[in-house]
């Protein structure tokens with residue numbers, strides 16, 4: 001009988017518990033306790049249903065290219081719920097000179113697949129368009145000069161496309177995905193496929209053209225029709241009830257000859273393995289007494305997010321441009337980080353003819369709004385949206401959520417730090433580090449890691465798609 005503690009009941013901890021429960025049903029001899037400090041499971045995944053509005057308080061989807069969330073949804077019997085974003089009408093805007101300007105069609109992050117699509121773009125100057133065209137011709141030079149060491153996303157993008165592309169779309173895209181500062185984020189950690197493309201082809205445009213030739217395009221995002229919360233609910237339903245402890249904050253963990261001890265206000269228990277799936281700040285302070293050298297490797301900046309969703313019964317009274325939403329470049333005078341036009345991004349999120357908009361605040365604005373009440377936060381969001389989109393009617397539904405320090409920043413050198421962290425962690429028999437601080441920030445990454453770690457504990461080696469080490 002193996003005793004396993006899971007610390008944290010967000011998506012990573014739940015996916016670990018789900019996988020262990022599955023292994024237990026298949027005969028593995030396991031005793032599992034999932035400790036969750038708060039009174040609800042799911043972490044930052046939460047779907048609110050208000051009338052026919054389906055309102056995501058955290059992630060609204062996963063990136064389709066990463067298969068592990070869809071695989072899990074299908075295993076949970078949610079295959080019929082899996083729903084692509086409406087990519088026929090996909091458009092993302094950037095706020096430049098107080099106006100929303102569309103990013104050209106067919107971009108992969110800041111890289112165009114089709115240079116012709118740049119022609120009509122009003123977003124870029126002639127100089128920036130020229131820089132894009134020239135990148136193809138500079139393939140040899142770019143390949144020869146590709147550095148071995150890590151560098152910031154800013155340095156990488158500037159080398160390929162110049163400053164204007166970095167400022168106008170590089171920085172806002174990175175803050176809409178990683179919530180962070182392009183001059184600090186590690187290109188190897190957050191844009192690994194582009195780094196590999198540079199090494200092989202030099203030119204990113206040439207690499208994408210080679211990769212995408214003849215490949216059927218899928219939608220960028222995938223979600224569940226009834227919301228991301230369903231994924232959490234279905235996982236919970238498969239986990240034995242007596243494995244789960246809510247309002248059970250872990251106060252300490254220790255490691256010795258007898259294995260692991262985990263302490264809460266209710267007492268101390270012994271375990272053979274600890275799956276640490278708490279936010280990295282919490283994980284760091286719990287593990288510091290176990291191994292003081294791990295703590296500095298886990299100390300990371302993290303960005304906070306405040307999400308405000310507004311539902312309106314009549315979309316005609318609140319027109320927005322066609323597309324998924326907009327991103328705000330750093331340094332703009334808007335407090336917003338981004339906004340999503342939810343009813344245009346996905347089907348079935350609103351009552352017939354309704355409108356749903358989600359506004360995001362990050363960085364300094366989020367830190368300030370952390371301390372404000374819901375009404376005040378919603379008022380700021382309405383004002384900031386109105387400055388960009390025009391006057392807002394009175395919303396029928398308003399939801400405000402705060403996610404302090406929810407998105408760790410993978411700074412330059414992150415992969416090297418993670419190697420050192422893994423080396424230290426591997427000495428502590430039975431420890432796995434899970435969550436968004438280590439090997440990817442997306443929901444699919446967290447699910448993949450958690451399931452791989454759970455299988456390793458049980459000694460099983462069925463593989464997950466694309467996970468080579470199993």
Ligand SMILES: Cc1c2[nH]c(c1CCC(=O)O)Cc1[nH]c(c(CCC(=O)O)c1C)Cc1[nH]c(c(CCC(=O)O)c1C)Cc1[nH]c(c(C)c1CCC(=O)O)C2
Nearest residue numbers: 063092109176177179305324325326338339340360407442
């Ligand atoms: C502000 C913000 C958003 N989303 C996110 C933030 C950061 C702040 C935070 O949560 O703390 C976070 C985010 N966004 C995305 C991820 C997953 C990344 C991954 O799986 O690797 C994560 C973790 C995908 C995405 N998010 C976005 C892209 C780029 C999409 C494109 O190329 O058009 C990706 C891959 C862009 C984005 N992102 C957002 C908006 C409003 C938009 C544009 C319009 C829309 O689609 O709703 C919201």
